[in-house]
Amino acid sequence: MDRVYQALVAAVAAFAAISFPCLLIAFLCRHRKNRLLEPDRRCLSSSSLPVRVSTELSSSWSLYGSSIDASLKKLSLDDLARATGDFSPDNIIGDGSFGFVYRAVLPDGGAVAVKRLSADHATGAGNREFRAELEVLGSLSHRNLARLLGYCAAGRDRLLVYELLERGSLDAWLHGDGAGGTPLLPWAARLRVTRGVAAALAFLHHDCHPPVLHRDVKSSNVLLDEGFEAKLADFGHARVVTGGPAASHVSTQAAGTVGYMAPEIRQGVGASIKADVYSFGVLMIEIVAGRRPSWPMKNIGGKEVEPLKWAREKVEAGMSLEITDCRLQIEVEKETKEVEAFLDIAHSCTEECPKYRPTMKEVVEMLTKI
Structure with missing residues (x-):
């Protein structure tokens, strides 16, 4: 009987020794996955490119030095929508193969141009265009290049914010x-x-x-x-x-x-x-x-x-x-x-x-x- 009892105890101990590390690893993996899925609300510097896009509806900003940085840092996607009149057709000042460009008036009265990729182009070729603009124009500075002020990646939304050039194209x-x-x-x-x-x-x-x-x-x-x-x-x-x-x-x-x-x-x-x-x-x-x-x-x-x-x-x-x-x-x-x-x-x-x-x-x- 003692031998049976001892064998049972040994079996339970062996099972616990094997199961505990497995459960611990599974817990850590799940915890890490949840962290990756959390909204990314940090203000990112240009050295952070390419941006990791959150799967939640949140904003990720990268700013490139301008007098309106303070205003941009405070903006959510909803704020940007309000600044463009909820992306009103009346505020469209340009268009491209992947979306429209809107005139936006910030809460402090400053004006910028906001390029928003259409939902159909948030992935694939449209997303490649988004990343190309970030990786190329975001790192360049010249008097004859339009200045990229920042970007926003929120869920399926991809937006680029530029200086507004009032005389147009x-x-x-x-x-x-x-x-x-x-x-x-x-x-x-x-x-x-x-x-x-x-x-x-x-x-x-x-x-x-x-x-x-x-x-x-x-x-x-x-x-x-x-x-x-x-x-x-x-x-x-x-x-x-x-x-x-x-x-x-x-x-x-x-x-x-x-x-x-x-x-x-x-x-x-x-x-x-x-x-x-x-x-x-x-x-x-x-x-x-x-x-x-x-x-x-x-x-x-x-x-x-x-x-x-x-x-x-x-x-x-x-x-x-x-x-x-x-x-x-x-x-x-x-x-x-x-x-x-x-x-x-x-x-x-x-x-x-x-x-x-x-x-x-x-x-x-x-x-x-x-």
Whole structure:
């Protein structure tokens, strides 16, 4: 009997010795999982990227140094919704492939621009765009780059907060009606804007280590401040060129906008920094001609042709002034020479073969001489 009792005690002791550590491990794992699922309410610094997104409805902020930091730190997602009129369509000041941009007035009266990804794009490509903006624009500072103030990740919501540039996009100024709506943008201002965009791209390509490829240069992604200083925005498609400026390409995935896209991207070869140069050249022609590059036009024979092809043929034939926006009324000899030199640069930027295009550093030097 004693042997049976002893065997029973030994069995219970062995079971306890095995079960207790297992139960302890299970408890610790469950406790850790619960902690990971708790709302993340900390204010994060830019060094915290990429952000760990909470699965609960809470806000995670990262701020990049601005006079309104104190106000942003106090905002919840509900506060931000109120600042945009509950994301009212009346407050939409821009849109993109993944959502809308809203004008927001903070409780202290300060105004910012809030880009909100649509719910359908909170994951997948939209989330990649969100992270690309954070990882690229959040770490950069240049007078010709739109300043990212912070972001908010709350449940399925993804929001980016920028400085508000009251004059809006270059697209609106180029293609407004010139009367009663957006005023006509004069030639001097167009030249100033072009130099600003060129400076931004030269900074990304030559002063960033590793270089950064924007991949979506277009007029709607150029914003203007009160002094018509250009600010390049929307880095959702941006990529870091890990192989340096001489890298052949960083991605074979097509990215960009019809009309601005370099031929090598359309052919599936891949994008290099020279693809940005091509898009910039298209933008230059749009700036001087006042025509959208995606809208076909008719030549003398009535045949529809691409605006870029039409413009390049005019430059090659020595008829650059025929490309110029007629509303500008370029008559002064100085401005005439500036337009001709301007379009010569645009022509070189839009060469079919990437190796024949100048670098953005060279473009900046050429524009400075105009």
